[in-house]
Amino acid sequence: MSNSVKRFEAFRMFxxxxxxxxxxxxxxxxxxxxxxxxxxxxxxxxxxSRRNFANVIEAMIPLMFTGIGVCIMFSANQINLAGEGAFxxxxxxxxxxxxxxxxxxxxxPVVAILFSGLVGAVFTAIPAxxxxxxxxxxxxxxxxxxxxxLWFATFILMHFxxxxxxxxxxxxxxxxxTLPTLIAKTRxxxxxxxxxxxxxxxxxxxxKSKIGYELRLTGQNEEFAKxxxxxxxxVVLISQxxxxxxxxxxxxxxxxxxxxxxxxxxxxxxxxxxxxxxCTLSKNNPLYTPLAALFLAYLRTGASIMARxxxxxxxxxxxxxxxxxxxxxxxxxxxxxxxxxxAKEAMASLKEEEVH
Amino acid sequence: MAKETVLEMQHIMKIYSNGVVAxxxxxxxxxxxxxxxxxxxxxxxxxxxxxxxxxxxxxxxxKILLNGTETTIKSPxxxxxxxxxxxxxHFMLLPSLSVAENIILGVxxxxxxxxxxxxxxxRSAKEIAEKYNFDIDVSxxxxxxxxxxxxKVEILKALYRGADILILDEPTAVLxxxxxxxxxxxxxxxxxxxxxxxxxxxxxxxxxxxxxxxTIMRSGKSMxxxxxxxxxxxxxxxxxxxxxxxxEFEKQPAKVKDVMLSVRHLDAFNTQGVQKVRDxxxxxxxxxxxxxxxxxxxxxxxxxxxxxxxxxxYTGKIEIKGEDIKQDSIRDIRKKxxxxxxxxxxxxxxxxxxxxxxxxxxxxxxxPKYSGKVMLKSKVIQMRSDELIKEYxxxxxxxxxEVGMLSGGNIQKVIVAREFSTAPDIIIANQxxxxxxxxxxxxxxxxxxEFRDAGCAVILVSADLNEVFSLSDRLAVMYKGNxxxxxxxxxxxxxxxxxxxxxxxxxxxxxxGVSHE
Numbered sequence: 001m002s003n004s005v006k007r008f009e010a011f012r013m014f015x016x017x018x019x020x021x022x023x024x025x026x027x028x029x030x031x032x033x034x035x036x037x038x039x040x041x042x043x044x045x046x047x048x049s050r051r052n053f054a055n056v057i058e059a060m061i062p063l064m065f066t067g068i069g070v071c072i073m074f075s076a077n078q079i080n081l082a083g084e085g086a087f088x089x090x091x092x093x094x095x096x097x098x099x100x101x102x103x104x105x106x107x108x109p110v111v112a113i114l115f116s117g118l119v120g121a122v123f124t125a126i127p128a129x130x131x132x133x134x135x136x137x138x139x140x141x142x143x144x145x146x147x148x149x150l151w152f153a154t155f156i157l158m159h160f161x162x163x164x165x166x167x168x169x170x171x172x173x174x175x176x177x178t179l180p181t182l183i184a185k186t187r188x189x190x191x192x193x194x195x196x197x198x199x200x201x202x203x204x205x206x207x208k209s210k211i212g213y214e215l216r217l218t219g220q221n222e223e224f225a226k227x228x229x230x231x232x233x234x235v236v237l238i239s240q241x242x243x244x245x246x247x248x249x250x251x252x253x254x255x256x257x258x259x260x261x262x263x264x265x266x267x268x269x270x271x272x273x274x275x276x277x278x279c280t281l282s283k284n285n286p287l288y289t290p291l292a293a294l295f296l297a298y299l300r301t302g303a304s305i306m307a308r309x310x311x312x313x314x315x316x317x318x319x320x321x322x323x324x325x326x327x328x329x330x331x332x333x334x335x336x337x338x339x340x341x342x343a344k345e346a347m348a349s350l351k352e353e354e355v356h
Numbered sequence: 357m358a359k360e361t362v363l364e365m366q367h368i369m370k371i372y373s374n375g376v377v378a379x380x381x382x383x384x385x386x387x388x389x390x391x392x393x394x395x396x397x398x399x400x401x402x403x404x405x406x407x408x409x410x411x412x413x414x415x416x417x418x419k420i421l422l423n424g425t426e427t428t429i430k431s432p433x434x435x436x437x438x439x440x441x442x443x444x445x446h447f448m449l450l451p452s453l454s455v456a457e458n459i460i461l462g463v464x465x466x467x468x469x470x471x472x473x474x475x476x477x478x479r480s481a482k483e484i485a486e487k488y489n490f491d492i493d494v495s496x497x498x499x500x501x502x503x504x505x506x507x508k509v510e511i512l513k514a515l516y517r518g519a520d521i522l523i524l525d526e527p528t529a530v531l532x533x534x535x536x537x538x539x540x541x542x543x544x545x546x547x548x549x550x551x552x553x554x555x556x557x558x559x560x561x562x563x564x565x566x567x568x569x570x571t572i573m574r575s576g577k578s579m580x581x582x583x584x585x586x587x588x589x590x591x592x593x594x595x596x597x598x599x600x601x602x603x604e605f606e607k608q609p610a611k612v613k614d615v616m617l618s619v620r621h622l623d624a625f626n627t628q629g630v631q632k633v634r635d636x637x638x639x640x641x642x643x644x645x646x647x648x649x650x651x652x653x654x655x656x657x658x659x660x661x662x663x664x665x666x667x668x669x670y671t672g673k674i675e676i677k678g679e680d681i682k683q684d685s686i687r688d689i690r691k692k693x694x695x696x697x698x699x700x701x702x703x704x705x706x707x708x709x710x711x712x713x714x715x716x717x718x719x720x721x722x723x724p725k726y727s728g729k730v731m732l733k734s735k736v737i738q739m740r741s742d743e744l745i746k747e748y749x750x751x752x753x754x755x756x757x758e759v760g761m762l763s764g765g766n767i768q769k770v771i772v773a774r775e776f777s778t779a780p781d782i783i784i785a786n787q788x789x790x791x792x793x794x795x796x797x798x799x800x801x802x803x804x805x806e807f808r809d810a811g812c813a814v815i816l817v818s819a820d821l822n823e824v825f826s827l828s829d830r831l832a833v834m835y836k837g838n839x840x841x842x843x844x845x846x847x848x849x850x851x852x853x854x855x856x857x858x859x860x861x862x863x864x865x866x867x868x869g870v871s872h873e
Contacts, residue, residue: 208734210727217718220707227666227696227704228718229687335373343371343416 003293008341012334016327017295024320028312038310046298047303052305054186059297060290062087064195066206066271067278067289068202073124073243074207075284077219080240081143082127083247084272085149088265090251092153093119095170095263098177100254112177113252120248121241123149128240132233148353150268157263169264169278179256180289191253195290198246205242215239247272263266277321280328296321299342361424362552363409363440363521368418370404371729374761378404378578379415391543393584394561395661396573396596396795402556405573408522410442411435438602440682441514442523443717445530447506451499451544455509458498460515493831503651504535522546524552528562529819530652533855539739540566558596560589572596576791597794602664608809608827611866613642613829616782616813619662622672623836624658632658634837641678642781645814647800647828647846649821652856655837657699660786663815664696665689676782690719695780697771697788699817701764706772708760713741715759718775740777748773765796772800776807783807783814789823801827801838821851835855 028042029035046056066083073080097103097112126144161170179189206212218225218235226232250271255263277296282288303317327333363386370379374445378401378650386392394402407413409420411429411757419426422438429435435442447660450460460477467473490508498506507527514522517594524543528536543553543558543566555567563584572579572595579595617640624633632655648656661667662673665686674681676692686691698704706715720728726737739757748769752762759767772788785804789797808814819823824831831846832839833854841857841864843849856862 103633200865209731211730212723213717213721213732216710216714217707220710221703223704224707226686227664227698229685229690230718231685231687324787339371339373342373346371346377348377 004341004345008338009283012338013328014332016324019327020305020320020323023323024316027316027319032143032310032312034310038306038312041309042299042302042306042312043322044302045158045302048305049110050185052099052301053185054188056294056301057188057192058186058257059300060293061189061191061257062250062254062269062271063274063278063293064199064289065191065253066194066247066275067245067282067293068198068274069120069124069245069247069280070272070279071243071284071286071289072202072206072215072239072267074279075219076215076236076239078128078131078223078236078240079139080124080127080142080243081139081144081272081276082124082149082244083275084268084270085142085146086123086244086247086255087251087271088146088149088153088268090116090120090248091255091263091265092156092251093248093332094175094177094252094255096161098173099171102174103176105126107241108174108177109179111254112256113249116252117245119247121245124240124247125237125242128236132236146268146272154266156250157266161263168266168345169262172252173263174262177256178258179253181258189253189257191257194253195250198249199286202246202289203315206286211235218299241319247275255295277325280325311314359557361385362388362422363404365409366419366421368408368420369416370408370413371402371416372404376763377576379408381418381435382525382573382576384571384578385581385600386552386554387569389547389550390568390754391547391566393553393558393567393570394554394573395558395560395563395570395592397558400573400596401576402573403525405443406525406554406556409435410523430454436517436519439518439520440523441517441519441521443510443514443525443527445525447510449498449506449509449513450845452497454495454496454497455492455501457508457654459484459494459513461513463517463862474837480516481512484512488512488515488542490542497570502823503530504532507531507539508542515546519551521552521554523556525556526831527555528557528559532651532850532859534859535561542731560592563592564589584839593602601850607805607827610644610808611811612644612829613811615639616642616676616814618673618675619659619663620668620673620675622662622674623654623671624662624670626658626669627667629669632837633662635672636838638832638839638842640813640815641771642811642813643808644829645808645816647824647826647831648815648817648820648834648836649831649854649858652819655835656786656834658837659834660699660784660815660817662694663693664784668863681821690778693778693781695719695775695778697768697783699786699790701767706759706767711756711758712745712750712762712770713755715770716741716744717753718779719774744773746778765792768792768800769796772803776803780807781812783812785814786817786818787815787819788816789818789820793823797823821854825849826873835860835863840865 009341025039028038032038046052046054053303064322066087070083073083093116094112097115098108101111108324126145130136131138157170162171179191181190182190182192206216214225214230214235217228217230218232222232274296277288278292281295297319299317301315306312308316365382365384368379368382371377372703382401382405394405396402404413408415409429411431412432420429421427427438429438441789448821456478459481465473467475467482467731478494485494492505493507497533498509502531504776527539533541546553569581570584571581572592574596620637622633622636623631624815626632636659648706650656656669662670665681665684669815676689676694681689700707716728721732738755745752750769750773751766759770762770779843783804787802801823804814804816815823816827827848828846830842830844831849832842835858841862
């Protein structure tokens with residue numbers, strides 16, 4: 001990609017975000033009695049206190065995990081949405097391991113998170129296997145599988161780990177299994193470091209390793225990859241296993257973090273869907289997921305503060321997100337401008353050739 | 357001959373979204389009742405200019421005057437309503453419908469507003485066919501008629517919609533010499549009827565034969581418009597190419613070595629399961645180029661897919677250096693040092709959104725030179741990419757440029773560089789120079805000869821008869837899944853002879869013997 005095109009893509013993304021925010025502001029003006037206060041709170045809320053800003057960082061962590069997982073799955077051009085279910089099952093598995101195995105402190109969270117990853121990997125691989133064996137659409141089967149994950153987890157919760165004193169939550173996760181806080185008076189936990197490490201390793205895997213290269217070739221043009229001698233089945237499987245592993249790990253980390261004390265997820269949390277916007281904003285490159293996650297977490301935190309203090313509800317952010325995705329994905333958005341830019345460059349290089 | 361001007365295109369400029377300048381200040385004027393040639397090499401910008409005229413592409417600059425008044429052509433529908441018709445290189449027909457239904461499609465005669473008046477449709481289709489002396493059965497289904505007739509249907513379709521200006525995009529590319537002659541007679545009739553025909557071609561003798569004037573294009577620019585009877589073919593070709601074209605390569609006689617590839621009783625099937633190759637047997641030796649000519653769709657693709665491992669839908673035996681490849685994966689076959697330049701460079705030959713470097717190592721990144729157990733050796737790959745870009749004269753900003761941003765010729769060079777840099781023993785080149793500029797074509801042809809001289813075995817499938825004639829040591833014609841003729845003395849074969857084998861009028865495979873001296 002030439003530099004100017006890269007710059008243009010960055011500009012286009014920025015522009016999409018600005019437009020989406022403007023539209024959200026217009027809606028706030030339409031529905032709110034105190035629109036200016038609402039917008040002000042939305043934007044400055046996250047910086048108002050140490051705790052608020054810590055909330056942004058906490059919210060970032062699960063977004064990064066599922067975002068990286070989905071980046072890897074989407075890079076192979078497999079639109080696998082099972083990251084949502086993988087995250088959910090990851091949480092369940094971490095809770096089960098923490099509650100049932102009684103492992104010592106230090107070991108317990110590591111084992112729990114590893115198991116979360118493994119179960120996540122197996123889970124996201126199911127739609128891939130179905131596709132390979134029966135040619136069923138990965139998109140449809142992965143979407144449906146998420147509900148199986150949800151109700152399976154609810155079943156296990158209700159029948160095996162439920163605290164009868166509470167009703168719809170597990171027993172308290174033992175201290176030996178919980179993740180410590182990194183910074184006092186916040187709930188920021190070591191999951192942040194693990195997520196950042198995954199972002200870097202994910203990047204190295206995709207762009208520097210042999211199998212990552214195969215994966216991107218397959219994702220860009222399957223026909224071409226096959227012709228080059230790449231084993232498509234192997235590549236698709238590995239990408240879905242790895243993506244699911246990271247998403248599942250994310251679920252485990254989240255559950256063991258100081259944010260939760262029990263497994264009480266009786267509906268899908270939506271981090272798998274959010275991963276799609278993370279992935280879109282970071283252009284399938286895991287290295288950029290922290291930035292995208294930070295942006296989304298900031299917006300979310302701002303919105304929830306706004307919802308607490310004003311009459312605008314949290315859901316406004318969903319609208320903003322939706323518009324951003326639409327504009328970033330729409331190839332024709334600003335395409336005339338792009339064409340003009342390319343035409344100008346081409347003419348300039350024509351003149352240059354004449355001079356030489 | 358002061359005929360009136362019907363259409364003018366002035367100072368047309370068109371730049372594609374990948375930055376390729378396809379037309380740079382091109383002007384064209386068309387007169388009533390003429391056959392106007394648009395002459396130029398592949399990639400010169402002829403098709404782009406016509407897409408602008410037909411409303412498929414919007415020009416970045418310039419204007420179009422229709423009968424003296426400025427007009428913009430927004431879409432193909434718009435072009436048709438203004439009396440411009442186009443026959444594309446790839447036919448736009450619905451195979452399961454009849455000829456008449458295809459002709460009236462979109463402008464059907466109605467009965468009681470909601471129903472198609474089929475009787476009227478057949479009547480009008482017949483009328484228009486008779487008027488221009490097209491000998492066509494209008495009730496035949498399109499999938500059952502041969503290519504030559506399909507083209508006639510396309511022309512009739514345009515005429516039925518009232519085309520006064522008819523654009524024919526390389527109409528003879530898919531025709532045999534005999535069918536071409538028939539087409540010419542009909543085009544002359546259209547001209548005498550006062551219509552304007554734009555004839556896109558790069559074949560000089562055809563232009564000499566039927567065109568009145570010719571506009572010559574070279575790398576996106578117009579080199580001027582000439583009366584065809586006032587300019588010699590050699591002048592035309594000079595204008596078109598920019599220098600004298602050497603069609604005859606200086607070729608050492610082939611030093612034929614051992615059999616590299618042997619095919620025995622091959623029956624191959626396409627993805628729909630239709631048999632396309634029938635009981636084909638041949639040997640390919642090191643140090644020779646076997647040219648395969650033939651009308652597209654006679655089993656060439658299926659033969660190539662079977663040899664390269666892309667398809668296992670075949671029975672019979674294919675051996676590379678004496679080893680059966682039926683159980684081999686594509687990678688196994690490539691490891692036997694087979695290189696493959698695929699027919700369709702964008703769908704099979706490259707990943708347009710990946711950069712040059714990433715495209716160049718798809719077939720050899722597992723080589724210990726370029727990767728360890730897990731990681732790629734980025735530095736070595738980078739250095740080697742630069743070497744290859746230099747060696748293969750690939751015009752680009754850097755190795756990090758997306759392949760899709762390059763011109764067709766340069767994309768093809770990336771593919772050729774990738775395939776040839778593995779030091780292959782067998783090269784399967786399927787349409788290696790289709791649609792690319794002269795410079796790149798010549799470069800690739802020379803490379804093929806270099807490899808042959810070094811002992812490599814080459815199969816060359818090409819629709820460009822000049823190319824097969826000038827490169828092949830043996831020439832086979834493929835017809836209905838078998839070689840209808842094999843010629844070892846390529847120089848003595850004429851185009852007419854070849855045409856007869858391509859059409860199946862002559863077929864040696866049916867009489868047992870397939871060898872020609």
